[in-house]
Amino acid sequence: MNRNLRTDSIILKSRRIGELHKGITILTKSYGIIDAIAYGAGKGKSKLSGMVDPFSLLYMYLYYNPVNDNYKVSDIEQRRIFPGIRSELPKFYIASFWSELILKTFSGGGESEIIYPLLAESLTELNTAVKEKQTLILIQFIWRYLGISGFRPDIEHCGRCDSMISVSESAWFDERENQIICNKCKPDMKMLKISFGGLKYLRHTVKLDLNKSMKIGLDSKSAETLKRILLVIIQGIVEYPLNTLKNGLI
Ligand SMILES: [Zn+2]
Known part of the structure; x- marks a missing residue:
């Protein structure tokens, strides 16, 4: 050793x-x-x-x-x-959430080689992010983290009928099955709707470097809904309440 x-x-x-x-x-x-x-x-x-x-x-x-x-x-x-993160509470809470998520879900092995640069770049972006961008950097971190940990739901296909979800369609988030479903398969029960703008945003930005993805905008309503869905997914993975989520800090 x-x-x-x-x-x-x-x-x-x-x-x-x-x-x-x-x-x-x-x-x-x-x-x-x-x-x-x-x-x-x-x-x-x-x-x-x-x-x-x-x-x-x-x-x-x-x-x-x-x-x-x-x-x-x-x-x-x-x-x-990162003086911006230390001095602005909303940013501090987002960084605390990332930290808590990594502490609770890190599985060791070679994962840190991927998670380390993701966190370092996310903190760098968060430090100087204006208010509208803070939700987007949170979304970017979670979406990429879900990809690394293998929990990212498929957004190209409906989780029930497997048909393609086209770029002009919106879709629905099925919380119980942690999957995205198409308009045809949506049951009557209440579900969170992902706008086609939100879907397009995820599809497009996931291929970009993090700092480039931050140049892409998204309307605030779609961004808030995406954030809610991603936090529900995270909560489903961690299984017990994260302090930062339980206390409604982000
Ligand atoms: Zn379907």
Whole structure:
């Protein structure tokens, strides 16, 4: 086992340990999720204090202590910080939701190689996003995350009759089966409608890099409905309430 790790990291959460220290949970680019202790980071004078707050992009030097069976932070280089996320509550809650989602659903293995850049780019976009774009970056993150984790519903075909949903059609979200269904198959029960604009938006933007996708707009009503549907899908996957959703923060 390599006792010294050097890795790009994003802080998912941090907590105080007594007066002086902080415990952090980080998403690393190559080693998945790691818990570490930043000794002295709770004290104003330490170099590490102020650097171990959530969502900063850092290059970390970690040392594995086999006696205590934990990692300690030896040094940190700051790569990118996000004052916009720290100072604006709606952005902070979105970032907290992403962090909570990753902590609850991360399955390890090679997944962090894909999730790390997704989170890093999403935080970068969120940091400077104007209000109308905040819902879109949330949608982009979730849609891509669903793709990575294999839970993204098919939006090209009806989940019941398998017929193609054409680009000029709207569709319906069947919450119980986590699938999209066509107009012909929709039963009388109440379902969330995805406008054809919303469907077109998802189909088109998923092929683009995240920063390019942010240049594509969507009307606010379609965006709000997509957001609601995606949050329902997420809630179905996680199975128990995420704090950020339970408290209606996003
Ligand atoms: Zn159908």
